[in-house]
Amino acid sequence: DQQVKQNSPSLSVQEGRISILNCDYTNSMFDYFLWYKKYPAEGPTFLISISSIKDKNEDGRFTVFLNKSAKHLSLHIVPSQPGDSAVYFCAASAGSGGGADGLTFGKGTHLIIQP
């Protein structure tokens, strides 16, 4: 039972264009969402996060949108650059107790930026 789903295993985008990565979740207890970027043979790198009390968070070229009613979030990267080619993971937290608990990850989307 996958609680966080990334339905596109891969996505190819031209350099300079917008990359949109999507993520759906089923657990209504999730109240915090994160995006991580991962290169082969390295650990995930934190990119951006959003609390369920917001619907948008922006950091430089990265913007995350959250639609709570649809249980859907997306990561927008504008403009896309060659160094953005990586696997992107969506993760969610239910924030129990003091706010720190194990994250639930999607299977990832492999973003390929084409020159």
Next chain:
Amino acid sequence: NAGVMQNPRHLVRRRGQEARLRCSPMKGHSHVYWYRQLPEEGLKFMVYLQKENIIDESGMPKERFSAEFPKEGPSILRIQQVVRGDSAAYFCASSLNLPSSYEQYFGPGTRLTVT
């Protein structure tokens, strides 16, 4: 300004041997998490620890796996009597001891191969 450190980076064990994976959190972080990633899968939460306490081990297999985070020294993930199915990348993450500090920062991982 060291990040999360894990060692060894690669570990080869024969079936039946023990594997010990070490994780030193980022400076100032007192929450440690262990995740496992199988090929073509997302990261799966295993255990969440604070100093000398296991907070949540709901993702840990019931047998052969154990984790600790002593008062002094790194966190250890121990796998006894390894089997081929234990071959995976094991990632450690750490976070701050603050309410609502959901961001977890990952180490480079330990790639365990069981022959």
